[in-house]
Amino acid sequence: MSTAEVYWINGPVIRARAHGVFRMKEAVLVGDDRLAGEVIRLSPDAVTIQVFEDTTALMPGAVVEGTGLGLAVELGPGLLGQLFDGIQRPLKVIAETHGDFVGVGQSAPGIDRERLWPYVPTLAEGDRVNGGEALGEVQETPELVHRVLVPADVKGKITWMAPAGDYNVEAPLARILDSAGEEHEIPMLRRRAIRSPRPVARRLTPGQPLLTGQRILDTLFPIGKGGAGEMPGGFGTGKTVLQQTIAKWCDADVIIYIGCGERGNEMASILREFPELDDPRTGRKLMERTVVIANTSNMPVAAREASIYTGITLAEFMRDQGFHVALVADSISRWAEALREIGGRLEELPAEEGYPAYLPTRLAEFFERAGRVETLGGLEASVTVIGAVSPPGGDFSEPVTAHARRFTKCFWALDKERAQARFYPAIHPLQSYSGYVDDVARWWQDRGGMHWQDRRARVLTMLEQQARLEKMAKIVGRDALPAEQRLILVCADVITETLLSQSAFSENDRYCTPEKQLAMLELLDQFMDLAEEAVTAGADPDAFYALPVMRKVQRAGDDVANDDLDAIKDIGREMDEAFAGMTRAGTRESA
Amino acid sequence: MTANTIELMHKGLTRIQGPLLFVKNVSGVGLYESVEVMASDGRQRVGRVVSVDQDNVVVEVFQGVDGLSLSETRLRFLGQPIMLDVGKGMLGRVFNGIGKPLDGGPRVSAEVRLPIQGNAINPVRRMVPKEFIETGISSIDIMNSLVRGQKLPIFSGSGLSHDQLASQVARFARLRGGEAEQFAVVFAAIGVTFDTAERFRREMDEYGALERIALFLNLASDPSTERLLTPRVALTAAEYLAYKEGRHVLVVLTDMTNYCEALREVSSSHDEIPSRKGYPGYMYSDLSTIYERAGRIIGRDGSVTQLPILSMPNDDITHPIPDLSGYITEGQVVLDRDLDRRGIFPPVKLLPSLSRLMNEGIGKGLTDPDHPILALQLYAAYAQAHRLRLLSSVVGEEGLSSADRLILRFGDAMEQKFIHQGGERRTLEESMDIGWQLLAELPDEALLRLSEDQLDRQIRGRRHAR
């Protein structure tokens, strides 16, 4: 392999004089500690490298070794349940060998070499195969069957198949003879470059929702499986809690959680909670379907830059086996800042806010790796990407928020005022939107939500009118508004409390089934009908607040368990009676 | 790294620019290696290598460059990063901003030398902080609970009573039911006046806690670049006290705004492309290497809890210093000039304040099963009072319904009775009781966060009592 000699060091960026050929994006090892690095720029007299580890103590004269390969991750069974840093070092293993603190030169392979996996072939010697087809299966977790695929670029005839049995990831499982006469030996272990997407047969548009159990998302601003969404919000507005909530309860098969430049304690809380919580669909522990990538804010900045690519490459690997994968990245802004910091060290000419001019291109490349696809093996699968964005000063016009918006179809705007009132999730219903409503409407209809789309629209209309009327009320006083307008304000209040408010920490309400969401939407629809009738008959809308049943309506999320939907029907009946009573009383009064 | 000590001939130094020394013809020097810089008067300063190019290095000097000349300055490269000697007997002592004794006492027995930069805690070894610390302050205990291992800054403004609040927390803090907590306190003065540091020391003294506190002082008159070292030095000492001596250490860092100013100053002397308001683009990462040193580690007894103080320039919470801090810390306690003017102490502005680790540390089996819901309901009602206050300032109170007027009154009571407490220490039970009392003034339909059961247990009884 080629080598080079370091002569210039500036934080995570170094320059070296090359002896031999280096390629762009080639992975390299630097110095005696063999720090991981990547070639990011080439000129006749210098190889410029970003180093993924702390460069403290690195000296001119240190030797750089090329690897001849792009920056890559290791793939195979054994990813699930793991916690990796931004360049896929397994942090549990590292803690066992190196103690409580991460430091220079600590490394271990991403995939355990020793562990044996129970392998069962699904094809036989003599079969013809194409890239992306499954050769055999491994029961990776009690719930998930890992498929061992033929590499995408290999096709031919199986000349040898390992019998069923326990194998480590390096053991050959099959040999395939291609048409050029070359024989390929296939183990479970793969190395894949992280910077470019893995091939698929065909891209499809999202057709079913990724259910998150959060009413404001699923009912108002749904994301499709294979969609891309952005979640911007100032500090403390609830991005991380929402990301974790999605990671816990969404109906994907596999979750990739990327802590990109955020807090160590947040990673610790995932590691503590996920192994204890049950997946509502399978009853298995959540950690079994989760891979965590943790590159906290105080870990090296270049590895932070790599972390989202490491994450999405893992996601694609699982997708290619036919799974629905949800990737949440917290936060995309920290990745962009890493890009900016490295760009600054290269003395690149900055564009907006000091970010490099290629920021939008990189964002587009990343979000484009989301999608619902038909895999090379002919399976339907998806990667959904949800990125938190941390705009400076909470200003959504800044470059990362604004550019990410161009490449995503869901925009979940977290609102400071709601968060300060401890109204959670603090998603602003008027600033947020989803481009997947039409794609998923069918799914809701098939679930019995015949009026899903209309009711959703009615709710949103109320909220829009509320915003307008509140402005007016500020000038003339609420009491000066006519009853029909005050009715709208009351309806919007009730919608806000009933549908939008949902605590991530409530036993009943942290996850809301689609059935309960439909029931609650229907309950609100019924309330609006009754309230309109009553006001037409002369009732004072502000009097509705004091009806005892209204507390029950607004607390239905918290008080009613997912498997007790009759309770919502009961509230509906009680509401009918309460309004009937009020109308009777009203008629008597006016009589 | 080998401890190769290179004494340089004076002609090595080619340029002095801001705090930077440009040195030629050195080899065998590593990035971030520490450097002793000696002027002709024999005064020694600390520096470190910040970039290395062929045989040229750039040295950043932390203690001012006044009096340095090109020809008579000698540099010693120490072959290791900047270190601090730590050992027994640090408590009860006063040090300067780089950890040298200021009180005339002996040097600290150097049991270990630790790099002041510290290392990132491996996330898998972190223990989620969840031990509730009772600070005796209602607006913190009930509404923004502090737990061991948390980093909870005070966002303040110049002239507000943040130092007083910090010293109150340091004196009052204890675990529930426990004796006065065996807290050790590390106090780092970063570019503040001697008075500030002295007042803190005196208050601890009056409380008989002087032997539990170590002070690190970089005063306003000290070189500004030294401020880049002071928090790191203090935290290195704190980590020793926590992880080697098993103590629960509260670290007060005041004022982080001065730290950020120093960072900006040094960055601009490097000709770096600035980000917002001239602060360097890496300020977030840099601050995180300070704040993220708070925590608890699995299997170790002690903990490091941080109470950084920062004054928001122009009271603007979106200014890069509070903004980037807020993105790293686990919440913030915001102080308000208006409350202060009205004589409310501590002047905690509840709505923008937040403790993110609160959910981990309160509730059933930890504080009180109804503590979380009490906090949520108080916040919801107080936020509504706040909205109505804005509204009534336009349409007048007559424009409000009687229900709304009740809420407005609740908002005032909240400030007068709950937030305001002067120098008094309240137990959690006392604070909770005040909270429930205030809520009991509101009708059921204004208490949507509370279940029927909670209304029965906490509210209805209190209404009848009146």
Ligand SMILES: Nc1ncnc2c1ncn2[C@@H]1O[C@H](COP(=O)(O)OP(=O)(O)OP(=O)(O)O)[C@@H](O)[C@H]1O
């Ligand atoms: N859905 C929710 N239910 C209950 N509490 C919530 C919810 N969302 C947020 N919170 C509360 O708000 C706090 C802050 O939320 P979070 O940490 O998610 O903010 P963030 O937007 O990620 O901030 P940062 O950008 O600084 O990381 C949490 O600690 C929690 O107490």
Ligand SMILES: [Mg+2]
């Ligand atoms: Mg967050």
